[in-house]
Amino acid sequence: xxxxxxxxxxxxxxxxxxxxxxxxxxxxxxxxxxxxxxxxxxxxxxxxxxxxxxxxxxxxxxxxxxxxxxxxxxxxxxxxxxxxxxxxxxxxxxxxxxxxxxxxxxxxxxxxxxxxxxxxxxxxxxxxxxxxxxxxxxxxxxxxxxxxxxxxxxxxxxxxxxxxxxxxxxxxxxxxxxxxxxxxxxxxxxxxxxxxxxxxxxxxxxxxxxxxxxxxxxxxxxxxxxxxxxxxxxxxxxxxxxxxxxxxxxxxxxxxxxxxxxxxxxxxxxxxxxxxxxxxxxxxxxxxxxxxxxx
Amino acid sequence: xxxxxxxxxxxxxxxxxxxxxxxxxxxxxxxxxxxxxxxxxxxxxxxxxxxxxxxxxxxxxxxxxxxxxxxxxxxxxxxxxxxxxxxxxxxxxxxxxxxxxxxxxxxxxxxxxxxxxxxxxxxxxxxxxxxxxxxxxxxxxxxxxxxxxxxxxxxxxxxxxxxxxxxxxxxxxxxxxxxxxxxxxxxxxxxxxxxxxxxxxxxxxxxxxxxxxxxxxxxxxxxxxxxxxxxxxxxxxxxxxxxxxxxxxxxxxxxxxxxxxxxxxxxxxxxxxxx
Numbered sequence: 001x002x003x004x005x006x007x008x009x010x011x012x013x014x015x016x017x018x019x020x021x022x023x024x025x026x027x028x029x030x031x032x033x034x035x036x037x038x039x040x041x042x043x044x045x046x047x048x049x050x051x052x053x054x055x056x057x058x059x060x061x062x063x064x065x066x067x068x069x070x071x072x073x074x075x076x077x078x079x080x081x082x083x084x085x086x087x088x089x090x091x092x093x094x095x096x097x098x099x100x101x102x103x104x105x106x107x108x109x110x111x112x113x114x115x116x117x118x119x120x121x122x123x124x125x126x127x128x129x130x131x132x133x134x135x136x137x138x139x140x141x142x143x144x145x146x147x148x149x150x151x152x153x154x155x156x157x158x159x160x161x162x163x164x165x166x167x168x169x170x171x172x173x174x175x176x177x178x179x180x181x182x183x184x185x186x187x188x189x190x191x192x193x194x195x196x197x198x199x200x201x202x203x204x205x206x207x208x209x210x211x212x213x214x215x216x217x218x219x220x221x222x223x224x225x226x227x228x229x230x231x232x233x234x235x236x237x238x239x240x241x242x243x244x245x246x247x248x249x250x251x252x253x254x255x256x257x258x259x260x261x262x263x264x265x266x267x268x269x270x271x272x273x274x275x276x277x278x279x280x281x282x283x284x285x286x287x288x289x290x291x292x293x294x295x
Numbered sequence: 296x297x298x299x300x301x302x303x304x305x306x307x308x309x310x311x312x313x314x315x316x317x318x319x320x321x322x323x324x325x326x327x328x329x330x331x332x333x334x335x336x337x338x339x340x341x342x343x344x345x346x347x348x349x350x351x352x353x354x355x356x357x358x359x360x361x362x363x364x365x366x367x368x369x370x371x372x373x374x375x376x377x378x379x380x381x382x383x384x385x386x387x388x389x390x391x392x393x394x395x396x397x398x399x400x401x402x403x404x405x406x407x408x409x410x411x412x413x414x415x416x417x418x419x420x421x422x423x424x425x426x427x428x429x430x431x432x433x434x435x436x437x438x439x440x441x442x443x444x445x446x447x448x449x450x451x452x453x454x455x456x457x458x459x460x461x462x463x464x465x466x467x468x469x470x471x472x473x474x475x476x477x478x479x480x481x482x483x484x485x486x487x488x489x490x491x492x493x494x495x496x497x498x499x500x501x502x503x504x505x506x507x508x509x510x511x512x513x514x515x516x517x518x519x520x521x522x523x524x525x526x527x528x529x530x531x532x533x534x535x536x537x538x539x540x541x542x543x544x545x546x547x548x549x550x551x552x553x554x555x556x557x558x559x560x561x562x563x564x565x566x567x568x569x570x
Binding site for chain 1: 303304306307310311313314316317318319320321323324327339340381382384385387388389392394397400403404406407410411412413414415416417418419420421422437438440441444445448472473474477498501502503504505508509520523524527534537538541544545548549551552556559560563564
């Protein structure tokens with residue numbers, strides 16, 4: 001017994017790291033990595049009577065022909081185009097807060113607070129704000145502009161939803177920018193001021209080149225946020241309407257899976273979304289790296 | 296600092312306007328929640344006479360928000376406790392113990408971080424349904440744990456990497472087992488990170504819609520956010536009660552924000568400075 005005891009406890013000690021990581025690894029593999037493989041595989045099989053039968057690219061062809069899915073991809077394109085705006089707003093605000101505009105401490109806390117609210121709550125609040133005789137239209141009425149059908153006009157609804165999303169999330173990016181600013185060498189800015197640089201020149205030649213990594217991070221996370229956390233807003237504010245104008249891939253996937261019972265088709269849409277996110281993400285990193293080198 | 300005095304004061308105007316635009320929607324909603332239906336129809340902007348709890352009470356009991364509140368609370372509490380336990384165990388092992396395969400396991404967790412829920416939601420729902428976990432509390436808790444575990448492991452690992460290895464070595468020489476080191480040294484030293492990650496995990500779970508929608512189809516299992524959406528249809532003619540329901544769902548989060556803003560911001564930025 002005396003000899004066996006130390007060796008068995010030594011074995012226990014050697015196994016201990018594996019015991020500590022095992023639950024986390026099991027859960028991540030079983031409920032994240034494995035479903036990813038399963039879903040890609042699943043997207044090449046049929047729905048309904050064809051459940052489990054290979055259909056080749058059938059689902060992907062159906063997606064390509066589905067006007068709703070095409071609208072959702074076009075809306076992704078719109079989001080990518082609006083991305084620089086969604087990054088520039090918090091970037092500029094963070095710059096002013098960093099430069100200690102009067103009341104900068106208050107702004108930081110105020111701007112960040114919508115970021116902690118659920119998209120459902122934000123959507124519900126804005127359902128009230130954007131109503132036909134709600135506060136925003138009343139404000140427009142005061143300056144003589146006509147009431148706008150923010151969520152009912154197919155040409156406007158998507159911009160409205162994106163606007164609300166930016167309202168709710170710019171504080172997040174702002175805080176990340178401020179963390180980047182705290183690593184900025186302030187002597188560079190002082191030197192720029194001594195040399196007589198204007199604010200715009202300082203931003204362009206000192207701040208942006210020094211914060212390349214932060215800007216990259218904000219670009220990628222803002223894009224991921226736009227593509228994966230607007231479901232709650234769509235769910236509460238538009239249900240994809242009017243006339244499908246506010247469909248995004250995540251809403252399409254949920255609708256096909258949950259409402260229309262087409263899980264295999266939904267899986268194909270998931271795979272497309274994943275590829276789109278990878279491509280856009282990698283493209284952004286490459287472009288921003290190149291831009292960073294030119295400076 | 297560059298930018299003259301004038302430029303800095305000029306920036307104040309749009310910044311104050313934006314601050315107002317950030318606060319006003321919530322103030323408006325809170326004000327509506329305190330009005331009677333009649334007052335709301337007559338003038339939705341006028342300040343409510345005072346605090347009226349009738350609408351809040353109607354939303355809490357009549358619309359079932361109380362029950363959804365308890366559902367959300369229980370699920371979030373269990374999910375966060377599990378996340379912190381499993382995340383700190385794995386984070387300690389990955390950061391401070393040498394074992395075969397540790398870097399591969401860390402990479403696997405990172406990979407998990409980059410898979411959006413939307414991409415795996417169909418097969419995950421099927422896996423959960425096959426295991427009989429759909430529409431059960433353990434199922435929803437497990438789904439949340441799986442969703443936020445990569446993030447939790449990642450942040451706990453980077454936190455434990457800042458704790459000197461000598462502390463671990465010294466504790467081992469003093470005769471502590473690996474588990475003893477975890478319980479007596481790493482868990483107490485991990486408290487700041489556990490607090491900050493725990494708050495974020497709690498916010499994510501509390502605010503989630505999509506996972507709850509897929510995992511909890513029956514009405515009596517609704518979480519608070521699904522309840523808010525249900526309220527929208529049910530009380531479309533009674534906006535003050537609807538606004539009260541929104542307020543019930545928002546207030547816990549706003550409380551957390553008021554008291555723990557620092558920790559939330561730390562958690563959000565941890566990924567950008569350490570990544």
